[in-house]
Amino acid sequence: MSGSPLLDALVDALRCLPGVGPKSAQRMALHVLERDREGARRLGLVLGEAVERIGHCRICRTLTEHDVCGICSDASRDPRSLCVVETPADVLAIDQATGFRGRYHVLLGQLSPLDGIGPEELGLDQLEQRLDAGEIDELILAMGTTVEGEVTAHYIHELARQRGIRSTRIAHGVPLGGDLEFVDRGTLSHAFASRRDY
């Protein structure tokens, strides 16, 4: 309640951003109005354009404003290696943190029959077509280790196995340099059970 309904509306609208509560929304609104109107104007335009134009890649389902995303259309990327992830954020995380130069399939969810999320909702028909095309020789499963994640991984592993395609799973365990004391019990228990010969 600033006495300016439009300022109040701006503070309220900023709260659609994750991690932005009433205090920081107010600070953001005042900051851009006092010190960066050009940045705010540009953000307003880009937000509208992004919401209007960004959809999902026809092949891998990550976010893109084109029919086919930059990764799927990049001829320098290895078509033999396909990594399955849950979200577009996972694509960015793997591309930014690893040397992976293959391609992706983005599930946009996890199998959850009770919520009506079956193979079709995860684009697994498209994934099967890609597996059938015969170019892929490794399917990397990079989804989370929740119950639904495990079920999803198992289901997709079966799709690969039926076609004689090798599937691998990224390693889960204690983070590098992680102090055991601060690692959650589930991770520690998994890391312990997955121990290897030294």
Add this chain to the structure above:
Amino acid sequence: MSGSPLLDALVDALRCLPGVGPKSAQRMALHVLERDREGARRLGLVLGEAVERIGHCRICRTLTEHDVCGICSDASRDPRSLCVVETPADVLAIDQATGFRGRYHVLLGQLSPLDGIGPEELGLDQLEQRLDAGEIDELILAMGTTVEGEVTAHYIHELARQRGIRSTRIAHGVPLGGDLEFVDRGTLSHAFASRRDY
């Protein structure tokens, strides 16, 4: 570098918001595109409208989309008490935290002749007109305690004194419940020098 130039542009544009670095900008962009497109569309529209329409109140200089702000046009507020602050954020902070029901003058800066900020840039001609109108009997100085803030407070105190109007200064010191150990030296030194009889 997400492979989507429009997503990259959105991440970049979000960084006009204070406290938003590259990581949180990316998280915000992905969040709204995956989960809250309606919120993002609304934020885009409200940002554009706010930048277009919000200016400064003709009387007190706080932010408003009207010629005269909600506080200045609120007949229930006491016209005898005028509080001088540096920013529109200060107006909101005082209105939200205190029972003050008077009016404001917003400096939008501090006296700083070397930077070309003189009385005119702080709207002190308008403030003098309000003091001359004869309704005000207390001028509350609520600017910061930097060197420029002190100079500005002294200058405005003189404008009031010349007209026989009482001016007061908000108290500065150790925050309530503040542990002395964690209070900065300047505040502690000021609080010590400003000690009163028990």
